[in-house]
Amino acid sequence: MSDFDPGRRRFLGHLGLAGLGALGASSFLSACASSASGPTTGNGSGAVTIQSNLSSPQAKAAMEKLIANFNAQGKGTASLNTIASETFRTQLPTYLTSANPPDLYTWYAGSVANDYASRNLLLDVSDVWKSLGDYPQSLRTLSTDASGKQIFVPMNNYWWGFFYRKSNFAKWGVQEPKTWTEFLALCETLKGKGVPPIGIGLGDTPWVASAWFDYLNIRINGAPFHRELLAGKQRFDDPKVKAVFTRWREALPYFDPKGKAYPFQEATTALLAGKTGMFLIGTFFADAAPKDALGDLDFFRFPIIDPAVPLAEEAPTDGFFASAKTANPTGTRALLTYLSGVEAQEAYVKASSGIVLPANPKAKASDSPLVVKGKAMLDEAKELTQFFNRDSSDALQPTADTALTKFIDKPDQIDAILREWQTSAEKVFKG
Amino acid sequence: MTATISTTPVTPTRRRRRSARLSPLLVAFVLVPFAVESVWVFWPALQGFWFSLTRWDGMSPPTFVGVDNYVEMAGDATFRGALLNTVIWLVLFGGLSVLGGFGMALVLQRERRGVGFYRAALFTPVVFSLVVTALVWRVFYQPDGIADTLLRAVGLEQLIRPWLADPQTALYAVILPALWRQIGYVMVLFLAGLKAIDPALHEAARMDGANSWQRLRHVTIPQLRGVNAVVLSVIVIDSLRSFDIVWSLTKGGPYHSSELLSTYMYSTAFQSLRLGYASAIAVVIFVLALAVILGYLVRAFREEA
Numbered sequence: 001m002s003d004f005d006p007g008r009r010r011f012l013g014h015l016g017l018a019g020l021g022a023l024g025a026s027s028f029l030s031a032c033a034s035s036a037s038g039p040t041t042g043n044g045s046g047a048v049t050i051q052s053n054l055s056s057p058q059a060k061a062a063m064e065k066l067i068a069n070f071n072a073q074g075k076g077t078a079s080l081n082t083i084a085s086e087t088f089r090t091q092l093p094t095y096l097t098s099a100n101p102p103d104l105y106t107w108y109a110g111s112v113a114n115d116y117a118s119r120n121l122l123l124d125v126s127d128v129w130k131s132l133g134d135y136p137q138s139l140r141t142l143s144t145d146a147s148g149k150q151i152f153v154p155m156n157n158y159w160w161g162f163f164y165r166k167s168n169f170a171k172w173g174v175q176e177p178k179t180w181t182e183f184l185a186l187c188e189t190l191k192g193k194g195v196p197p198i199g200i201g202l203g204d205t206p207w208v209a210s211a212w213f214d215y216l217n218i219r220i221n222g223a224p225f226h227r228e229l230l231a232g233k234q235r236f237d238d239p240k241v242k243a244v245f246t247r248w249r250e251a252l253p254y255f256d257p258k259g260k261a262y263p264f265q266e267a268t269t270a271l272l273a274g275k276t277g278m279f280l281i282g283t284f285f286a287d288a289a290p291k292d293a294l295g296d297l298d299f300f301r302f303p304i305i306d307p308a309v310p311l312a313e314e315a316p317t318d319g320f321f322a323s324a325k326t327a328n329p330t331g332t333r334a335l336l337t338y339l340s341g342v343e344a345q346e347a348y349v350k351a352s353s354g355i356v357l358p359a360n361p362k363a364k365a366s367d368s369p370l371v372v373k374g375k376a377m378l379d380e381a382k383e384l385t386q387f388f389n390r391d392s393s394d395a396l397q398p399t400a401d402t403a404l405t406k407f408i409d410k411p412d413q414i415d416a417i418l419r420e421w422q423t424s425a426e427k428v429f430k431g
Numbered sequence: 432m433t434a435t436i437s438t439t440p441v442t443p444t445r446r447r448r449r450s451a452r453l454s455p456l457l458v459a460f461v462l463v464p465f466a467v468e469s470v471w472v473f474w475p476a477l478q479g480f481w482f483s484l485t486r487w488d489g490m491s492p493p494t495f496v497g498v499d500n501y502v503e504m505a506g507d508a509t510f511r512g513a514l515l516n517t518v519i520w521l522v523l524f525g526g527l528s529v530l531g532g533f534g535m536a537l538v539l540q541r542e543r544r545g546v547g548f549y550r551a552a553l554f555t556p557v558v559f560s561l562v563v564t565a566l567v568w569r570v571f572y573q574p575d576g577i578a579d580t581l582l583r584a585v586g587l588e589q590l591i592r593p594w595l596a597d598p599q600t601a602l603y604a605v606i607l608p609a610l611w612r613q614i615g616y617v618m619v620l621f622l623a624g625l626k627a628i629d630p631a632l633h634e635a636a637r638m639d640g641a642n643s644w645q646r647l648r649h650v651t652i653p654q655l656r657g658v659n660a661v662v663l664s665v666i667v668i669d670s671l672r673s674f675d676i677v678w679s680l681t682k683g684g685p686y687h688s689s690e691l692l693s694t695y696m697y698s699t700a701f702q703s704l705r706l707g708y709a710s711a712i713a714v715v716i717f718v719l720a721l722a723v724i725l726g727y728l729v730r731a732f733r734e735e736a
Contacts, residue, residue: 090701092489119490203596258574260685261593265571395703406686408597419604420508427503428703431488 005109046329047077049102053088061267062351070338091331094122096323103326109142109317111387113152117145123322126150129335134361138384140162142317153336154359160211161299164278169318171214183303187254190277200259201267201277206401209281210265210388212313213404215302216244223312223383230392236421252411301377308319316390325353399424482710487692489706500711509687513695516602520691524606525666532617538623554619556612568608598688601681605689607674617662624658653706660731667723671716
C-alpha cells in the first residue's frame with residue numbers, strides 16, 4: 001500500500017496533463033492508444049530490464065544492490081529502471097501492451113495481476129515456482145491466475161493493525177483490546193481523558209479509510225464475501241454491507257475530527273505526539289516516523305467482532321510479474337529465481353527501511369519485537385486479504401474513497417451512499 | 432498575406448505576377464508547422480471525438496457504443512455537480528480576477544515611488560509553480576494552521592472548520608489560491624493595455640470637462656477592447672483547464688464537492704480507466720470553451736465592422 005500513495009506521487013503524472021488544456025487532454029488520451037510505445041531496452045538475450053516503482057530512497061538503494069549482486073553472479077545481466085510510483089501506475093498498461101515491453105515489473109499480487117493475466121499479458125512463471133516448494137500455499141494461490149498457472153512471484157508482505165505508543169498506553173493505564181466491546185470501552189476511556197481515541201488521515205490520502213471497511217467486512221461477513229463483493233459478484237447496497245457501516249457508526253464518535261483534513265503522514269505525527277490514541281494503518285507508516293519512536297511502537301490486531309467468522313488479516317503482498325512478450329524469458333526467469341531466493345530477500349529486508357516480511361519462509365525477517373509480533377499475527381490468520389484496491393482494482397478505489405469519506409461525514413445518509421456506491425462500481429465493472 | 436501585398440498600388444503588374452508563384456520558403460513555413468500540428472494536435476483531437484463514442488479501458492481495442500457516453504452523462508449526478516462547479520469557478524475565478532486585476536492595474540499604472548515593488552509583489556505568485564502554491568496554501572488551511580490561528584485571534588473561532596475537507600467550503604478554499612495567482616497575471620495584461628493608451632485622449636477628455644469616472648468609462652475601457660479579448664480568452668481557457676491547483680489541494684473531494692470538469696475527466700480517465708467517457712467529458716469542455724470564446728469574438732468583430 002505504501003506505493004499506492006496518491007498524495008505525493010500523483011503530481012508528476014498530472015502536471016503534464018494540466019498544461020495540455022481541454023482539447024489537449026483528449027489528444028493525450030489518444031496518444032496512449034495510437035502510439036503504444038514502451039522503453040526499447042532489454043532485447044534478445046541481452047540484459048533483462050526491470051521496471052521498478054520502488055522509488056523511496058531506501059527501497060531504491062535496496063533494489064540497486066540486488067541487481068548488482070545478480071549481475072555479479074554471472075547467470076545473466078539485468079538493468080534497473082526506477083520510475084516514480086504514480087507514473088508507473090498510470091503507464092503500466094501501456095508498458096504491457098507495447099510491442100517491445102520491458103521484461104520484469106514490480107507490482108501487487110491479487111486481482112490486479114490476475115486481470116492482466118486474463119488478457120494474456122503476463123509471462124507464465126510456473127517454472128520459477130517449482131523451486132519455491134516451501135512457500136506457503138496462501139502465497140501460491142495468490143500468485144496463480146484463473147487458468148491455474150503462476151504469473152506472480154512474491155517478494156514480501158506487510159500487515160495492518162492498530163498502532164499505538166507503549167509509553168502512552170502505560171501513561172493512560174489502558175490495555176490492548178481483543179474484542180469490539182473492549183475496543184469501544186477503550187475508546188470511551190481515552191475520550192474521557194481528553195485524547196481523540198482513533199487517528200485517521202483522509203486529507204489527500206482518503207484510501208486509508210478503506211482499511212476500516214476491509215477489516216469490518218472481513219470480521220463481520222468474512223474474507224470470501226469481501227472478495228466477491230470487490231470482484232462485483234455481490235452488491236454494495238446489500239444488507240450485509242450495511243451491517244458493516246452500522247458497526248462502524250458505533251466507533252465514529254471516537255475518530256479524531258482533524259483526521260479528515262490531513263494526510264496519513266500527519267496522522268502518524270499526531271499519533272507519535274500523543275494527540276491521538278491509536279491509528280489503523282499499514283507498517284509503511286513507520287517510514288514517516290523518527291527512528292527513536294520506533295522502539296516505543298506496538299500494535300494490536302483489528303478487534304474480533306464475530307468469533308464464528310474465520311480469522312482474516314490484511315497482508316498486502318508485493319512482488320514481480322513479467323511481460324508475456326519478453327524477448328528473453330530465460331533471463332527473466334533466472335532473475336525471478338534469484339529474487340525469490342533467501343539471499344536476495346534477506347538482502348532486501350536488511351537494506352530497505354520498512355517493516356516487511358520476506359515471502360520466502362526460509363529468509364529471516366528482522367528480529368525486532370514488532371516484526372516478530374506481526375509475523376505471528378499473519379501466521380495465525382486463516383485467510384489473508386490484500387487491500388481494497390489490490391483485491392479489486394485501482395479503478396474501484398475512488399468509488400470507495402467517495403463513499404467512505406461521505407459516510408464519515410454524513411452517517412445518516414448511509415442508504416443513499418451505498419446506492420450511489422453500487423451505481424459507480426457498476427460503471428467501473430462495465431468499463 | 433500575399434493578397435494584401437498584391438493590392439498595394441505600386442507597380443501592380445509585376446507584383447501580381449510574383450505573388451502568383453508562392454515562395455518555397457513561405458510554403459515551408461506554412462506546411463511544416465501544419466504537418467507537425469496535424470500529427471500532434473489536430474489528429475489526436477479528432478481521435479478524441481472518436482473515442483468519446485467508444486468504450487475503452489486503454490488496453491483492449493475501443494468498442495463503438497454510439498452516443499451512450501453522452502446519454503450516461505445526462506444522468507450522471509457527479510458530472511452535473513462538476514459542470515455546476517465549473518460554472519461557479521468560471522464566474523468567481525474569472526469575474527474576480529478581471530475585477531481585481533483591472534483594479535490593481537488602475538491603481539498601479541501611474542509611476543510613483545515604490546510602485547514597482549507593489550507590481551512585483553502582486554506578480555510574484557504567478558512565478559511560483561502551482562504545486563508550490565498548493566503546498567503553501569495547504570499549510571495555511573491545515574487544522575490549527577494560519578487560517579485557524581487568524582480566526583482565533585479575532586475571536587471568530589466558531590467559524591473554524593476543516594477548510595479543504597468540508598464539502599461546504601472546499602471549492603471556495605481552492606478558488607482563493609487560484610485567484611491569488613491569477614490577479615497578478617491579469618493585472619500585467621491590463622497594465623500593458625493601459626500603457627498603450629494615448630495620453631492625448633485623456634488630456635482632450637479632461638479639457639472637455641470629463642471627470643475621472645467618465646474618462647474611465649468612455650476613454651479607458653473602450654480603448655482596452657483589444658486587451659479585453661485577450662483577457663477573456665485567457666480567463667475562460669484558464670478556468671476550464673484549472674486542474675493542478677484543485678488536484679493538488681483536494682483532488683475534487685471530499686466526495687466530488689470540489690470536482691471540476693477537468694478533474695472529473697482526469698479521474699475518469701486515469702483512475703477509473705474509462706477513457707471513452709473521459710473523452711466525452713473532454714469534448715464537452717472543448718465545446719464550452721469554444722462557445723464562450725467564439726461568442727465573444729463574433730460580437731467583437733460585429734462591433735468593429
